[in-house]
Amino acid sequence: MATMIKDGNKGSWLTAVLLAPTTLWFLVMLIMPLIVVVIFSFGERSPMGGYAASFTFDQYANLPSRLKAFTNTLTYAPLGTLLTLLVAYPLAYYLAVKVSARWKLLLLVLVIVPFWTSLLIRTYAWIFILGGRGIPNLLEMIGFDDVRLINTPGAVLLGMIYGYLPLMVFPIYVSLEKLDKQLLEASNDLGGSPFRTFLQVTLPLSMPGMATGCMLVFILLMGEFLIPAFLGGGKIFFLGNALVDLFLQSRNWPFGSALAVTLVIIMLVTVTIYMRLTMGSKTGRDVSIM
Amino acid sequence: MNKLSNDHKDVEFVNVTKRFGPVVAVDNISLSVEQGAFFSFLGPSGCGKTTSLRLIAGFDQPSEGDVHIGGVPVVGIPPHKRPVNMVFQNYALFPHMNVAENIGYGLRQRSPKPTAAEMNKQIDETLELVQMSGYRNRRIWEMSGGQQQRVALARALINRPTVLLLDEPLAALDRKLRRDMQIELQTLQREVGITFILVTHDQEEALSMSDRICIMREGDIVQSGSPRELYDHPVNRYVADFVGKSNFIAGSISGVNGKSITVKSENGREFIGSPSTGAPTLRGGDHASIAIRPELIAISPSNTSAADMNADVAMNGRVKNQIFLGEHTEYLINAEGIGDVLVLSPKHIESESGGFNPGDTVTIGWKNELALALEDS
Numbered sequence: 001m002a003t004m005i006k007d008g009n010k011g012s013w014l015t016a017v018l019l020a021p022t023t024l025w026f027l028v029m030l031i032m033p034l035i036v037v038v039i040f041s042f043g044e045r046s047p048m049g050g051y052a053a054s055f056t057f058d059q060y061a062n063l064p065s066r067l068k069a070f071t072n073t074l075t076y077a078p079l080g081t082l083l084t085l086l087v088a089y090p091l092a093y094y095l096a097v098k099v100s101a102r103w104k105l106l107l108l109v110l111v112i113v114p115f116w117t118s119l120l121i122r123t124y125a126w127i128f129i130l131g132g133r134g135i136p137n138l139l140e141m142i143g144f145d146d147v148r149l150i151n152t153p154g155a156v157l158l159g160m161i162y163g164y165l166p167l168m169v170f171p172i173y174v175s176l177e178k179l180d181k182q183l184l185e186a187s188n189d190l191g192g193s194p195f196r197t198f199l200q201v202t203l204p205l206s207m208p209g210m211a212t213g214c215m216l217v218f219i220l221l222m223g224e225f226l227i228p229a230f231l232g233g234g235k236i237f238f239l240g241n242a243l244v245d246l247f248l249q250s251r252n253w254p255f256g257s258a259l260a261v262t263l264v265i266i267m268l269v270t271v272t273i274y275m276r277l278t279m280g281s282k283t284g285r286d287v288s289i290m
Numbered sequence: 291m292n293k294l295s296n297d298h299k300d301v302e303f304v305n306v307t308k309r310f311g312p313v314v315a316v317d318n319i320s321l322s323v324e325q326g327a328f329f330s331f332l333g334p335s336g337c338g339k340t341t342s343l344r345l346i347a348g349f350d351q352p353s354e355g356d357v358h359i360g361g362v363p364v365v366g367i368p369p370h371k372r373p374v375n376m377v378f379q380n381y382a383l384f385p386h387m388n389v390a391e392n393i394g395y396g397l398r399q400r401s402p403k404p405t406a407a408e409m410n411k412q413i414d415e416t417l418e419l420v421q422m423s424g425y426r427n428r429r430i431w432e433m434s435g436g437q438q439q440r441v442a443l444a445r446a447l448i449n450r451p452t453v454l455l456l457d458e459p460l461a462a463l464d465r466k467l468r469r470d471m472q473i474e475l476q477t478l479q480r481e482v483g484i485t486f487i488l489v490t491h492d493q494e495e496a497l498s499m500s501d502r503i504c505i506m507r508e509g510d511i512v513q514s515g516s517p518r519e520l521y522d523h524p525v526n527r528y529v530a531d532f533v534g535k536s537n538f539i540a541g542s543i544s545g546v547n548g549k550s551i552t553v554k555s556e557n558g559r560e561f562i563g564s565p566s567t568g569a570p571t572l573r574g575g576d577h578a579s580i581a582i583r584p585e586l587i588a589i590s591p592s593n594t595s596a597a598d599m600n601a602d603v604a605m606n607g608r609v610k611n612q613i614f615l616g617e618h619t620e621y622l623i624n625a626e627g628i629g630d631v632l633v634l635s636p637k638h639i640e641s642e643s644g645g646f647n648p649g650d651t652v653t654i655g656w657k658n659e660l661a662l663a664l665e666d667s
Contacts, residue, residue, distance in 0.1 A: 185349055186382040188369040190449065191399035200395075204386045 034264070040257035049251025059258035066259060069242040074266075076153075076228070076238065077221040080160035084217050085210060087161050088168035092209075093202075095169070096176035108173075111166050119163055123230045126162065130155050130231070151233030159227040164220060168213035175209025176202070211278045215271065222267060239263050298361035300325045300453050300485040301346055306355035308341050315341040317509035318355070323453075323487060323502070328479050330488040330496040332532070333506035339489045342506070343455050346487065348372045360452045370399070375446035376455040380462065381438045383430045389441050390426045393417065396449040416448040419478070436467045443475075447482060456488045460495060472499050493533050497521070505529055515568075523567040526665040530581045537587070537631050539580040540666065543572055551663035553580045559627050561603065563663035570665060577666040584634040586660040589621060591643070592651040601655030607631065609650045619645060623654055 041059055046052035063070075095107055114122060128134050130149040139147045149155055179202065187197040225240030239259060246256030299322040308316040316338040323329045331339035344350045345357055348369035357364050364372055375396070383392050390413050397409050404412070417423050420440040430438065439459065446454055459475075460468045476499050479486045490496050496503050497517040504514035505528075513525045517533075524530035527538060539561055545552035551572055554560050561580040565572060572578055588599045596604035607625035619640055621633045633654055635645075646652055 180380075180382065182378055182380065182382040183384060185347075185369070186376070186378060186384070187395070188349075189347055189374075189376045190396040190445065191370050192395070193368075193370050193399075196399065201384060 037257045037260050040254050041261045043254040043257075045252045045254055049253075051253045059255045060262075062255060063258060063262060066239075066242050069237050069239045069259075072228075072237055073222060073239040073263075076156060076160070076236070077218055077224070080157055080164075080221045081214050081218045083157055084161045084164055084168045085214060088165055088213065089172060089206075089210070091165075092169045092172035092176055096173050096179075111169055115166060120226060123159055123163065123226055126155070126159055127230055130158075150231065151235060153232070153236060155231040156228050156236050159231040160221060160224070163227060164217045167216045167220070171212040171216070172206055172209040175206045179205050208278065211274065215274050218270065219267060222263065222270075298325070299323060299358070300327070300360055301329075301487065302356075302358040303342070303345075304356040304358070306342075306345065306352045306357060308338075308345060308350060309353045314509050316345070316352075319509075319511050320355075321504060321511060321514065323485060326483055326485055327502055328476065328486045328488070328500045330490060330500040330503045331506055332490055332493060332496040332503050334491055336508075337506040338509040339491075339506050340457060343376075343457055343487065343489045346453065347374055347376050347455055373452040374455055375449050375451040376457060377439075377442050377446050377459045379458045381442040383438055383441055383445070385430050387430075388426070389417075389422070389428045389430070389433075392430065392441055393445045393448055395445060412448055416444040419447065419481075420444045435462055436471070439463065439471065443478075447478075447484070451484060453485045453487055456486060458490055459488070460490075461492075468495070475499060497533065503533075505532060513568075519568075523569070524581070524662070524664060525566060525569040526667045527579050527581065528667055530662070530664055535584050535632055535634075536581045537584065539582075539628050541578065541580070543574050543576045543578050543663070546572060546574060550658065551578070553578050553663055555580075555628065557627055561661065562658040563661035564659060566662050566664060572663060572665060579664050579666055580661050581664050582656055582661045584620070584632040585618075585636075587631065587633045587654050587656045589623070589633050589635050589639075589643075589646065590653045590655075592653050594653040594655075596655050599653065599655045600657070602658040604653050604655035606651060606653050609646050609648050609652060612646065612648055621646065621652075623652060625654055 040051050042055050042057070044052045044054040044056060044058070091111075095104065095111075099107060127150060130136075132150075134149075136147045136149055183201050183205070184197055187201045188194070192200060223240050225238055225244050228236045228238045229241055229244075242259055243256055243263075246252045246259065301321075301323040303319055303321045305318050305320055306316055307314065307318050319338075319342070331342055333339050341350060345352055346359065348364065348367060348371075351365060359372060359374060384395065387395070390410075393413050393416055394409050397404050397412060413426070414423070417426065420443050422437065422440050422444065425433070425437065425441070428437075430441070433441070439462075442459075456475075460471050463471060472495060475486070488496070488500065497520075501516060502514060503517055503520055505512045505520065507528060513520060513529050515523075520529060520533045524533060530536045531538070539553065539555050541553045541555040541561075543551060544554040544560060549564050550562050551565055552560050552562050563580045563582075588601055590599050592606055594604070596602060605626050605628070607623040609621055610624050610630065611622040613620040616637075618634050618636045621635065623631045623633055625631045631654060
C-alpha cells in the first residue's frame with residue numbers, strides 16, 4: 001500500500017516534469033498574448049497610435065462600423081470551406097480508392113508539392129493567371145471580349161480552394177483509405193447498387209475525415225487576409241484585412257484588439273458546435289483531428 | 291419461387307476458369323450444388339475455394355465458362371442483383387449502424403421498400419432465429435466475436451437468399467464457440483431450408499457440417515462427395531491426407547490381383563491394400579501408397595503374433611509418444627521398417643490391456659482389407 005502511494009507520487013512528478021515545457025510554451029506564447037489582446041481591447045488609442053491604458057467598452061461599441069468585414073468573413077469562410085470540400089472529396093476518393101498502389105504515392109506527393117512554396121507567392125501567381133494578360137487574354141483570342149476574372153468574388157473563392165485544398169484532401173483521404181473495402185462488398189451483396197453503397201456506407205464512414213478537413217480549412221479561412229487582398233482587389237474585405245489595417249496602418253491597437261477578441265469568440269463557438277456534432281454522431285468513436 | 295422448380299440445381303459451374311493476370315485461380319471446374327444442400331469447398335489456402343465463392347456472389351466474374359444460380363445464368367450480373375448473400379470472414383458489419391440497422395440493410399435496398407412495421411417484424415424474427423433477441427439496439431463494437439457472427443448471419447438470412455455463402459465464418463472464433471456454432475449452423479440450415487455453401491480450410495468443420503464436400507487443390511477439384519465417401523473412399527493420397535488422419539507407406543505397385551493390390555515399400559517389404567471406390571485404376575510400377583487409418587490399427591504387447599491380433603500384418607515397434615484424449619488414446623509408434631505410425635486405441639481396449647507408456651515395445655497390426663492402396667498425388 002505504502003509503496004503504491006510512493007509510486008503514484010513518483011509517476012505524477014514525472015508527468016509534471018514532462019508536461020512543463022508544453023505548459024510553459026502555452027502560457028507564454030498563447031495565453032499571455034491573448035490576455036494582452038483582451039486588456040488592449042478595453043483601452044484607448046493613444047494620440048500617437050498604439051495603446052493607452054483605460055477601461056472602456058468604446059471599442060466594442062464601435063464594432064458595427066466593421067460590419068462588412070464580419071459579414072464578408074462569415075459568408076466567404078463557410079462558402080469557401082464547402083467549395084473546398086466539394087473539390088477535395090472526389091480527389092481524395094480517387095486517390096484512396098481508384099488509384100493503383102504504384103501511382104498513389106506520387107500523386108499524394110503532387111498534392112503536397114505546392115505547400116513547399118509560400119502561399120503568398122502562389123497567390124501572387126494567380127494574379128497573373130486571372131489578370132488581363134492571363135486567361136482573359138486567351139479568351140479574347142477565341143472571341144470572348146472583356147472577361148473579368150481578377151478582383152471578383154469568384155477569384156477570391158478560387159484562391160481559397162486552391163490554397164487550402166491539401167488540408168481538406170488529406171483527412172478525407174485517410175478516412176477513405178482505412179475504410180474496410182469488404183464493407184462495400186457487403187453492401188453490394190445485400191442489394192445496394194454502387195451509388196447507394198456510396199451514399200449509405202462510404203459517405204457516412206468518411207464523415208470524420210470531412211469534419212476534420214472542414215474545421216481545419218474553416219479556421220484558417222476565418223483569419224485569412226492574403227487571398228482577399230490579392231485576388232479581391234481590396235473590394236472584398238475580411239476581418240483579417242481589417243486587423244492588418246488597424247494594427248499596421250492606422251495603429252489603432254485597442255480597436256484591432258476588440259476585433260480580434262470577437263473573432264476568437266466566434267471561432268470558439270464554431271469549434272464547440274463542431275465538437276458537439278461530431279462527438280455525438282454515430283461515428284463518434286472515430287472522431288479524429290487527423 | 292423455388293418450389294416451382296424443384297428439379298434444378300441451386301448452383302452450377304460449367305467449365306469455369308478464373309484467371310488473375312497469369313495466375314489461374316480456378317482451372318476449368320464443373321460442379322453442381324443440390325437445392326437445400328449444405329455444401330463445402332475444402333482445401334488449403336490458395337486452392338481456389340474463396341475465388342469459387344466470389345464467382346457465385348458476383349464479386350468476380352469468370353474468365354471462361356458459365357455460372358448458374360437457381361437455373362439462371364448469372365455471368366455478368368453484378369452482386370447486388372443476385373439472389374445470394376454472403377457471411378464474410380470478418381463479418382463486415384457496418385460500424386456506423388446498430389444491430390437492427392445492420393440486419394435491416396438488405397430490406398432497405400429493396401424497391402418497393404417494405405414498411406417500417408414490416409421491416410421491424412422481420413428484423414425481430416431473424417434476431418430470434420439466431421438467438422439474439424434483445425440485442426436490437428447494440429452497437430457493433432459492443433459485441434463479442436460470436437455475437438457479431440450471429441448478426442452477420444441474420445443480416446444475410448433476412449433476405450431469404452436462394453443460396454447463403456459462408457466464407458470461413460468460424461475461423462475467428464475460439465475452439466469451444468466454434469463447435470457450438472457448427473452445430474447451430476447445421477440446425478439453422480435445416481430450419482430455413484436454404485442452400486448453404488461454405489468455404490473452409492478446416493477439414494473437421496467441413497466433415498461435421500456438410501452433406502457434400504468438394505476438395506480443391508491448385509484451382510482443381512480433386513474429389514467431391516459426402517463426408518463418409520471422402521473418408522472411406524479417398525481417390526488419392528492427397529484426399530486421404532486432407533480428410534481425417536491417416537498413415538501412409540509409400541512405394542510402388544508390385545502386383546495387382548483384382549481387389550488386392552500389393553505395394554512394395556521403399557525398403558522392400560510388401561503390403562497389401564484394396565483399391566478405393568471411384569479412384570483411377572492402378573497399374574504395376576505406379577507410385578502408390580498404402581493408407582491405413584489410425585483407428586483401424588490394433589496395438590498389443592510386443593511379440594504378439596498377427597493371428598493372435600486378428601490381423602494380416604504385424605510388426606514390432608516402440609512407443610514414442612502417448613496422448614490421452616479421454617474416449618481414446620493416441621499413440622505415436624516407431625514401427626520396424628515403416629517409421630512413425632499413428633494409432634488410435636479406444637477406451638475399452640485400453641482398459642483391458644492397461645495401456646502403454648512411452649518407451650514400451652509393442653506390436654501393431656491390421657487387416658489387409660482395411661488398408662487402401664492409393665495413387666500418390
